[in-house]
Amino acid sequence: MKKSLLKAVAFIGLGFGTTLANPNSQPMPTAPNQGQNLQKVIDIESYSHQERIRILQEADQCIHNAKTKEEYRACEEKEKQEREQLKQKVFEMRKQNLLNELSNHPNVPQSIKDCVANATNHEQLKACHEQLKALRQQFKQDKIH
Structure with missing residues (x-):
């Protein structure tokens, strides 16, 4: 998932402006904020990494503190829910970033x-x-x- 989405963002942010032609068959100018676009992609990916690390650390602590099977299962369920929530949040962040990039290309x-x-x-x-x-x-x- 990440690879395709990152390719899409990179495609738009870094290469698209130089390959599309405007109605007068002149090349579109390269976006002046290409470095900013890449930085946004990197920031989102870094956020995703840090949040996954946090979720795993909390889950590890929880399972080590579990005294019963039910407590252990609750830890695992909480981890699963947090991973799903993060997955959706990061998807929305990436999608919004792509929409922002597309809006710069008339x-x-x-x-x-x-x-x-x-x-x-x-x-x-x-x-x-x-x-x-x-x-x-x-x-x-x-x-x-």
């Missing part, structure tokens, strides 16, 4: 922006990424011919 069709905005899980976001890849290929072919 030649990206609204249908692709809507696809990303409406995505509720990784599979749906991956389908949006496939649309972006197809658009990029189309612009490359149009630029060659």
Whole structure:
């Protein structure tokens, strides 16, 4: 999941501005904040790592303090719930970052922006990424011919 989403963000943030053509067949200028875009991706990933570490440390402490099977199971259930909550939060952070990147590119069709905005899980976001890849290929072919 992370690899595809990171590829999508990197694709938009670092390479998309140089491959799309504007209506006058002039290349779009490269976004001046590419370094900021990469930093946002890194910040989100770092946050994800730190939160996973925190969850595991708390779970480890909990299971070591458990005196019964029920307490142990409660620790495991709490860990599972926290991991799921984090997974959804990080997905939303990444999706919002991608939406911000797409908003900086006026030649990206609204249908692709809507696809990303409406995505509720990784599979749906991956389908949006496939649309972006197809658009990029189309612009490359149009630029060659």
